[in-house]
Amino acid sequence: MPTKSVKSETQEALMDVLKSMRGVMSMNPVVAPQIEQFWKAQDHLLSEAEEYSRLWFKRRHEAARTALQTARETTTGDSPDPAKTMQAVAEWQRHSMERMVEDAREWFDMVSRCAKHVSETExxxxxxxxxxxFKAAGKSKS
Known part of the structure; x- marks a missing residue:
């Protein structure tokens, strides 16, 4: 029997929430463009983030592949050459820094595009x- 009272309390609470939303829902024509803009912006931001992530992972794969290649070059052979090893590692580090700079550049570009899109659509x-x-106000006066 206690479940029925809990169930009825839950139903009453839901009804109270729905009643409180009547005012907002009556403004639906006014609020609808904002709601639509919000979800379109969400979709746009997700697409931008997805593209950024795809390129970021591409650079990380390249970093891992070239690190492995550098490791192989510096650890194989009969007599390792410290100068060549240092040069190979320095070269990999240089390219790694270039990838990190590209990460930052693309991040700032993405954030700028997203901010522009949101502000324009807002x-x-x-x-x-x-x-x-204005249309709703005109209809209510009639």
Missing amino acids: ADAIGESMEAA
């Missing part, structure tokens, strides 16, 4: 919300 959504509000 401005559009605000304009659409204002139009919807």
